[in-house]
Ligand code: SF4
């Protein structure tokens with residue numbers, strides 16, 4: 001595969017994909033649903049999809065991923081999947097007994113046109129139990145779209161404005177990030193002294209501790225009562241416009257909760273903005289503890305800046321993550337020469353191009369709805385010093401012999417990453433360590449004996 | 457005899473017939489049926505079955521016609537090694553969009569093929585259909601035929617719409633595609649000067665066999681190839697580990713087919729017997745007993761004293777090399793109890809035997825797609841009280857492993873974290889394996905793997 005990618009670039013008219021930088025909606029919906037306490041995600045379609053989605057999430061998180069399926073067969077695809085879903089709902093509550101079931105569709109059930117809300121209404125749902133749904137056709141958008149749709153579905157079904165006055169609390173919609181990131185976001189809000197509801201919250205679910213027992217529903221996840229209560233919050237902070245803004249706007253429409261859409265807090269600037277938003281809206285000073293962390297971050301940025309300055313970097317991944325990363329890389333003096341996401345959406349290109357223009361950088365390649373073949377071609381035409389992206393980047397990194405830092409989803413060939421945040425000042429420090437290690441390891445590897453140095 | 461308690465509501469009513477205990481029930485376990493809606497099934501789909509079988513063909517373009525997910529999730533996840541082209545490691549998809557679903561995806565498919573042919577100049581393209589293609593009714597056959605004629609290459613549709621069955625149906629779809637591939641070209645294409653020639657007679661090569669159902673995970677096919685070479689038998693082509701367009705075309709020349717993975721390849725072998733008159737035998741290179749027996753079986757087939765003598769020499773030498781290592785592991789593993797939950801019945805059977813060789817007791821055994829005959833064999837091999845189950849869900853797995861006091865689970869990707877959460881050791885016996893488990897070397901690797909997970913100090917901290 002290494003030499004199969006050609007340098008010569010021709011516009012691809014077919015719309016076909018070579019080496020995708022995205023995947024399909026249902027897996028995003030499944031991940032979001034896992035972030036609700038005692039929730040069983042349910043895949044309405046044939047069992048293959050469900051099995052793939054569970055497998056992929058399992059590989060990334062290395063934790064059990066539970067989800068049930070409607071197990072479509074030929075009959076269901078002809079007569080509709082209504083009967084399957086009804087049976088599934090009955091069976092799921094009798095066997096697995098979750099508090100809530102989150103149904104998402106697959107391309108199959110979407111194509112045959114099952115009317116999910118109606119089927120749910122006609123189903124026997126035990127007292128006190130809930131079934132919500134999101135429509136997630138896999139031929140539209142990407143896994144990020146699916147994530148967004150399920151979070152939106154959760155608030156649309158459940159959030160209620162039950163009080164006259166809004167509470168002094170914030171809804172934080174963290175986006176498609178790791179449980180380690182969600183933990184860090186919660187910690188920052190807590191240190192700021194702002195009461196918060198993080199939705200979804202996969203910490204404690206997909207990074208749950210080992211206890212010697214298997215728990216279908218680990219302790220973590222946003223509680224149903226909390227989701228209901230998001231309607232009473234003073235404001236919602238959506239981190240990442242692609243994965244989180246829809247839910248924030250839905251809460252505004254339904255419950256008049258004020259929305260603020262920010263970047264995923266990767267790097268110093270976006271983290272500042274997140275904390276300042278909390279501070280200004282809730283009248284809280286930025287906590288000493290966080291100020292100290294910021295100071296540390298600036299300190300190590302100064303200690304190392306000369307290693308990065310002017311280095312060319314190629315970044316790909318999910319849009320919100322890549323937008324946050326690009327801003328951070330610019331603050332380190334690096335030059336993002338190639339920036340790509342597989343998820344469609346023109347605002348990705350607009351936002352990245354604006355950032356590059358502000359930094360006075362010209363001639364970079366920026367693309368939404370792209371694939372890794374294109375990304376590889378870019379690198380062949382204009383080499384980079386460093387590559388950042390998910391596991392699939394390893395082929396390109398090897399072919400072009402470029403240091404490679406794994407960030408994003410999925411990461412299938414390394415472990416521990418899902419426990420470690422990349423958001424906040426702490427996350428920025430970790431990213432800095434990863435990036436500088438990659439560059440310096442490479443320097444050590446490449447230097448001649450006489451240039452090999454102890455202190456760098 | 458302890459009666460197994462199927463505690464309600466943990467085991468769902470419809471599932472009871474799919475679970476049995478050796479000795480406790482007369483009835484054989486039910487299998488080969490659709491999963492119950494609402495269960496957390498570990499099963500995969502038709503597309504998955506077809507993809508795993510065909511994907512190891514190294515120089516083909518594997519084009520997935522459907523929305524992006526199906527291609528993303530199957531991108532280079534098999535660990536099939538190659539000695540030639542790396543082409544199969546790429547991921548190609550038509551990435552169907554809403555528009556294609558409404559108006560049909562044939563046009564897009566044709567253009568994607570145009571572009572791929574221009575880029576890679578392949579000899580062979582497989583086009584896999586996914587769920588959605590089956591529903592909207594794209595005529596894959598027609599598009600492939602037209603494009604194949606246009607470029608004078610082979611473009612083979614694989615009818616693998618996910619919902620038309622389970623993984624086994626996918627194996628069959630893959631075998632059908634392989635049969636089309638190895639079929640000799642129509643005679644008019646064989647003549648270079650316009651004269652009609654006789655259909656080309658397939659020349660059989662003696663002492664040459666096809667090896668069916670090895671996907672060269674962690675180099676397993678290479679190990680067997682070397683064994684057979686040593687005894688004077690040549691492997692013609694492996695289906696499909698480390699195979700390519702040219703080698704597969706030579707398949708009809710073999711004088712024998714041996715089948716490792718029965719689940720995926722028996723159908724192909726039967727068809728090849730019918731069409732090309734190639735007899736087949738089932739073999740297994742997993743575990744010492746099976747490996748020995750299989751080498752002898754192959755040697756006997758050729759009825760050549762020299763081959764048989766060389767086979768015995770090989771077996772004796774290999775056994776001697778691994779003997780002391782195995783004894784050491786056996787000692788360490790005394791008293792260990794294992795649970796098995798794997799894809800196919802054939803694999804479960806060979807695992808049962810391997811555990812026996814190591815003196816490890818198997819307390820639970822199940823499969824995703826095992827067939828009736830296979831469950832029969834499993835039941836014969838299992839000891840009294842062993843739980844046997846088909847298409848299990850995680851709750852059942854947990855329940856039986858805990859009740860039976862298993863120390864170790866053998867399974868696939870999704871079972872790994874489940875085992876670890878329970879504080880159980882785990883072995884991957886799926887497409888993810890990183891060490892070869894075939895042959896005599898494989899038997900040692902297996903023992904070593906069992907040892908390193910069962911006897912890891914990590915369990916002290918649980
Ligand atoms: S693209 Fe559709 S058929 Fe394929 S895995 Fe995703 S939901 Fe399933």
Ligand code: SF4
Pocket residue numbers: 508627717718719720721799800801802803
């Ligand atoms: S069960 Fe057998 S045929 Fe099926 S994928 Fe596994 S090894 Fe292959």
